[in-house]
Amino acid sequence: MEHHYSVVVEELTRRFGEFVAVDRVSFSVRDGEIFGFLGANGAGKTTVIRMLCGLLLPTSGKARVEGYDIHTESGRIKENIGYMSQKFSLYDDLTVAQNLQFYGGIYGLGRAELDRAVTAAIATTDLEAHLGKLTRDIPAGWKQRLALSCAILHQPKLLFLDEPTGGVDPISRRAFWGLIYDLAEKGTTVFVTTHYMDEAEYCNRLSIMHAGRIIAIGAPGELKARYRKQTIEDLFIDLVRGESAAPLSAKEGEGAQSL
Amino acid sequence: MRARIYAILRKEFIHILRDPRSLVIVFLLPILMVLLYGHAITFDIRDIKLGLLDQDKTPAARELVEGLVSSDYFRLTGVLENREEISEAFLHRRMIAVLIIPQGFAASLASRTQSEVQVIIDGSNANTATVAMNYIKAYFVTRSLQLNALVMRTPIDLQPRVWYNPDLKSVNFIVPGLVAVIMMLICALLTSVTVARERETGTMEQILVSPVRSLEIIAGKTLPYILLGLVDGIVVVVFAWLWFGVPFHGEPLWLLGYALIFIYTCLSFGIFISARVPNQQMALMMTMVATLLPSILLSGFIFPIASMPRLLQLLSYIVPAKYFLVIIRGIMLKGIPGPQLWQPALYLVLFGTVLILISVKRFKINLEG
Numbered sequence: 001m002e003h004h005y006s007v008v009v010e011e012l013t014r015r016f017g018e019f020v021a022v023d024r025v026s027f028s029v030r031d032g033e034i035f036g037f038l039g040a041n042g043a044g045k046t047t048v049i050r051m052l053c054g055l056l057l058p059t060s061g062k063a064r065v066e067g068y069d070i071h072t073e074s075g076r077i078k079e080n081i082g083y084m085s086q087k088f089s090l091y092d093d094l095t096v097a098q099n100l101q102f103y104g105g106i107y108g109l110g111r112a113e114l115d116r117a118v119t120a121a122i123a124t125t126d127l128e129a130h131l132g133k134l135t136r137d138i139p140a141g142w143k144q145r146l147a148l149s150c151a152i153l154h155q156p157k158l159l160f161l162d163e164p165t166g167g168v169d170p171i172s173r174r175a176f177w178g179l180i181y182d183l184a185e186k187g188t189t190v191f192v193t194t195h196y197m198d199e200a201e202y203c204n205r206l207s208i209m210h211a212g213r214i215i216a217i218g219a220p221g222e223l224k225a226r227y228r229k230q231t232i233e234d235l236f237i238d239l240v241r242g243e244s245a246a247p248l249s250a251k252e253g254e255g256a257q258s259l
Numbered sequence: 260m261r262a263r264i265y266a267i268l269r270k271e272f273i274h275i276l277r278d279p280r281s282l283v284i285v286f287l288l289p290i291l292m293v294l295l296y297g298h299a300i301t302f303d304i305r306d307i308k309l310g311l312l313d314q315d316k317t318p319a320a321r322e323l324v325e326g327l328v329s330s331d332y333f334r335l336t337g338v339l340e341n342r343e344e345i346s347e348a349f350l351h352r353r354m355i356a357v358l359i360i361p362q363g364f365a366a367s368l369a370s371r372t373q374s375e376v377q378v379i380i381d382g383s384n385a386n387t388a389t390v391a392m393n394y395i396k397a398y399f400v401t402r403s404l405q406l407n408a409l410v411m412r413t414p415i416d417l418q419p420r421v422w423y424n425p426d427l428k429s430v431n432f433i434v435p436g437l438v439a440v441i442m443m444l445i446c447a448l449l450t451s452v453t454v455a456r457e458r459e460t461g462t463m464e465q466i467l468v469s470p471v472r473s474l475e476i477i478a479g480k481t482l483p484y485i486l487l488g489l490v491d492g493i494v495v496v497v498f499a500w501l502w503f504g505v506p507f508h509g510e511p512l513w514l515l516g517y518a519l520i521f522i523y524t525c526l527s528f529g530i531f532i533s534a535r536v537p538n539q540q541m542a543l544m545m546t547m548v549a550t551l552l553p554s555i556l557l558s559g560f561i562f563p564i565a566s567m568p569r570l571l572q573l574l575s576y577i578v579p580a581k582y583f584l585v586i587i588r589g590i591m592l593k594g595i596p597g598p599q600l601w602q603p604a605l606y607l608v609l610f611g612t613v614l615i616l617i618s619v620k621r622f623k624i625n626l627e628g
Contacts, residue, residue: 053468054467054468055464055467055468075470078468078469078470079470081468083465083468085461085464085465087460087461088461089460089461089462089464089465090462091270091274091460091462092460093273093274093277093278094270094273094274094277098270098273101266101269102266102267102269102270103465103469104266105262105263105265105266105267105269105270106263106266106267106466106469106470106471107263107469107470108260108262108263108470109262110262150465
């Protein structure tokens with residue numbers, strides 16, 4: 001079966017001085033799938049996302065996002081992606097509605113477009129009742145929904161979610177994943193990082209990162225079968241332990257090829 | 260492009276209007292500063308408390324003292340009987356200068372030998388002491404010449420006139436400087452803090468993943484402060500004119516134009532700094548040290564540059580406020596025609612442009628950090 005790819009990454013590397021944050025990473029994300037990056041803090045997940053969003057230049061390697069080169073066409077990429085960071089990046093002293101207007105505005109939406117986009121976004125995320133409140137006064141779960149709404153106003157083809165559920169209660173987390181599924185169903189490709197094992201199970205495909213490298217990649221069920229584990233959690237702990245004891249470059253290669 | 264700049268600009272105004280601190284800085288501080296500086300900082304000292312120790316007690320001695328205290332500068336606050344009382348009077352701050360007329364003053368005056376008069380001044384406040392001493396010296400020089408003139412013609416008759424600020428009112432000199440300081444405060448300090456805040460909360464990153472260009476961000480974030488800086492500058496000038504009667508001799512439109520150039524320099528300074536600091540605290544500190552303090556201390560706002568040590572004089576060349584002070588004092592107090600002030604203005608433009616160019620570049624590279 002032929003796939004169209006939303007993201008194609010080859011041998012992407014990023015160093016910060018001596019430290020290698022991302023080490024020759026290769027993978028692809030198919031159009032319309034929910035692609036997960038699972039890894040501990042500092043594994044290099046955020047660094048990969050930042051490079052793909054045009055916030056950071058790679059030290060070496062290639063990548064294309066929605067068909068555009070990250071080295072030369074970051075402007076085009078930015079028009080086609082949405083990004084939500086773990087900090088939620090909202091203005092606390094603006095109301096919910098004002099945050100939406102602002103983020104719609106910087107994507108160049110005109111007044112009519114903006115109104116339509118805001119209406120659509122609040123319908124998806126149920127924010128209606130909070131529109132007039134100051135953002136600092138609403139609970140974390142609602143801030144998260146607002147941040148998501150802000151990121152999808154311009155209807156991006158690809159949505160990056162960098163640890164979108166940090167600091168949010170389990171019920172809100174579950175509801176949030178419901179929203180992610182809705183978006184994917186409507187054709188948005190979702191690229192999400194997480195360190196929650198249960199969330200990893202929700203992804204169509206998953207790549208496990210450790211110390212700057214991808215150590216396994218595939219659908220959650222496939223991975224569990226391949227390594228004969230009951231849960232992703234067992235799998236993750238086993239893989240990371242094995243990696244720490246003796247890094248197996250063969251395994252990494254296998255992971256990258258199993259696309 | 261316009262929609263994007265407008266979105267940022269609108270949001271920036273909401274920030275300012277919702278934050279009580281920025282409201283105070285923008286709307287209250289300028290008036291407070293004019294009142295404070297206008298009333299408190301004055302180099303002319305009046306009513307110097309003068310004591311008298313008259314050991315001669317003659318009409319000639321009394322006449323001498325009367326001449327001195329009939330001016331606004333001195334007020335007779337006590338008559339002493341002996342020298343021992345002087346330190347007592349200084350300690351209780353009843354007087355800061357004591358005039359001692361020794362016995363035989365009138366007699367030696369009459370015999371045309373040199374008569375001696377002594378003044379003792381409390382030097383614990385060096386400024387006041389210097390001014391008091393100069394006043395007294397000037398008085399006695401005039402007095403001696405007058406006495407001499409009774410017998411011979413004065414060889415040189417000096418007739419001083421002070422132009423542009425005939426009464427030597429300090430407030431006339433201070434207010435133009437205040438305009439510069441307040442513009443610096445709003446345009447450099449507030450901008451650098453607001454940009455640093457976006458970096459701190461991660462919203463800058465969120466803006467940078469959108470298709471907004473660096474120049475659009477800078478325009479949207481600075482336009483509100485350009486406007487406020489200009490409005491505050493006008494408020495200060497008008498208020499000083501109404502309240503203190505500070506004159507305005509030149510063309511207001513030229514001043515407005517040059518003020519815009521100065522604001523441009525201030526903003527570029529603020530952006531330059533904010534591109535280099537991780538958070539609001541650092542932005543505040545850095546802007547204080549790099550822009551506000553030099554604008555107050557090294558620009559000639561209060562302390563004359565000519566009397567500074569060599570090193571500080573050299574430093575003052577890179578203080579933008581110094582150049583704007585030349586412009587605003589020139590226009591307000593002297594009525595210099597606008598075009599003649601192109602040199603300091605050119606410097607401000609160059610200064611600002613260099614900083615802005617570095618910052619735009621830095622904004623892009625900053626994606627790295």
